[in-house]
Amino acid sequence: SQQGEEDPQALSIQEGENATMNCSYKTSINNLQWYRQNSGRGLVHLILIRSNEREKHSGRLRVTLDTSKKSSSLLITASRAADTASYFCATDLGGSNYKLTFGKGTLLTVNP
Amino acid sequence: GAGVSQSPSNKVTEKGKDVELRCDPISGHTALYWYRQRLGQGLEFLIYFQGNSAPDKSGLPSDRFSAERTGESVSTLTIQRTQQEDSAVYLCASSSFGSTDTQYFGPGTRLTVL
Numbered sequence: 301s302q303q304g305e306e307d308p309q310a311l312s313i314q315e316g317e318n319a320t321m322n323c324s325y326k327t328s329i330n331n332l333q334w335y336r337q338n339s340g341r342g343l344v345h346l347i348l349i350r351s352n353e354r355e356k357h358s359g360r361l362r363v364t365l366d367t368s369k370k371s372s373s374l375l376i377t378a379s380r381a382a383d384t385a386s387y388f389c390a391t392d393l394g395g396s397n398y399k400l401t402f403g404k405g406t407l408l409t410v411n412p
Numbered sequence: 413g414a415g416v417s418q419s420p421s422n423k424v425t426e427k428g429k430d431v432e433l434r435c436d437p438i439s440g441h442t443a444l445y446w447y448r449q450r451l452g453q454g455l456e457f458l459i460y461f462q463g464n465s466a467p468d469k470s471g472l473p474s475d476r477f478s479a480e481r482t483g484e485s486v487s488t489l490t491i492q493r494t495q496q497e498d499s500a501v502y503l504c505a506s507s508s509f510g511s512t513d514t515q516y517f518g519p520g521t522r523l524t525v526l
Contacts (some may be wrong), residue, residue, distance in 0.1 A: 333514070342416075342503065343455075343517040388454060390515075399468060400445070400515065404454035 304332075304391045304403040312409040319376040321406040323389030324369075330392050332365055334374050337386045337405070346374075346387075351394075379410045414438075416518035418504050424524045425494055433489045433521045437506030445515060446479055446489050447503045455503065461487065462509075494525045 307322045323332070331350045335343040349356045349365045349372065356363045362375040376383055386405040393399060417436045425431050437444050446458040457471040461481040472478070476494075481487040491498055501522050505515040 335517075342519040343505075345514045345516065348514060390455075399457060399460055399470075401457060402447075402455040 304389045304401060306387065306389055306403040306406040308406060309404070310407045310409070312411065313379055314411050315379060315381055317379055317410075319379050319383070319408055319410070321374045321387050321408070323372045323374070323391075323403060325372075325389075325391045326370065328367070328394035330394055332363075332372050333390045333400070334361075334363060334372075335388045335390060335402075337388065343388065376408075379408075381410050381412045384408060384410045416504055416506055416516050418502075418518035418521050420521060421519065422522045422524075424526065426526050427496060428493055430490065430492045431494055431523065433491075433502050433504075433523070435487045435489070435504030435506075435518060437485070437487070437504070438516055440484075441506035441508050441516075442484050443507045443509060443515075444481055444487050445505045445507075446487070447505065448473075449501045449503060449520075451500070458489070458502075491523075494523075496525050499523055499525045 304323050304325045313319050329351055331348055333348045334346040336346055337343045347358050347361055347363050349363050360377045365372045386407050388402045388405045390400045390402045419434045442463045444461040447455040448458055449455050459479045460468040476492045479489045501520040503517055503520045505517045507515045
């Protein structure tokens with residue numbers, strides 16, 4: 301079963317609106333990362349949040365992590381058409397196991 | 413180079429043939445990963461190399477899949493006797509140390525098995 305799972309599977313919004321995507325995971329982690337993928341090819345790293353952090357910002361991105369609920373959220377503010385992509389969360393399995401596992405992603409469509 | 417590169421970008425092969433996919437990681441990155449992504453799906457971990465340690469092969473789906481890495485440089489993923497279900501995008505990533513650091517992905521190789 302997936303270590304990380306994103307929700308919703310698909311999200312369609314208008315330009316200028318905010319987009320929120322969620323990720324849930326099953327075991328304790330060292331860190332959680334969010335990636336973006338355009339056109340089904342290479343992934344681009346967006347942000348990494350460590351297990352002892354609760355919130356992190358990068359430009360229009362805001363990531364939260366709640367280790368008690370084993371969940372994270374990615375907020376994109378003031379969305380643009382160029383934000384249209386699939387977004388994946390990636391988690392490790394905690395302890396000394398740093399292998400990353402990815403969810404199936406959220407497909408975000410930002411309509412002009 | 414500045415980023416992770418992969419070759420070829422696209423590969424079409426016939427069922428039963430062997431294929432080799434190549435990954436050039438970012439110079440100095442000790443960790444290298446291979447993933448498979450089927451159409452509309454998330455990334456599936458295949459194999460992980462970390463320095464000179466024994467690779468983590470736990471994600472390889474069958475003995476038809478193998479990968480090698482020379483030191484901390486180029487890696488080759490080999491699929492023998494390809495099957496149609498092997499059709500996917502194969503992504504390579506590298507990082508400076510395991511997943512405690514950001515993984516940088518290559519553009520992928522799109523494999524189509526006819």
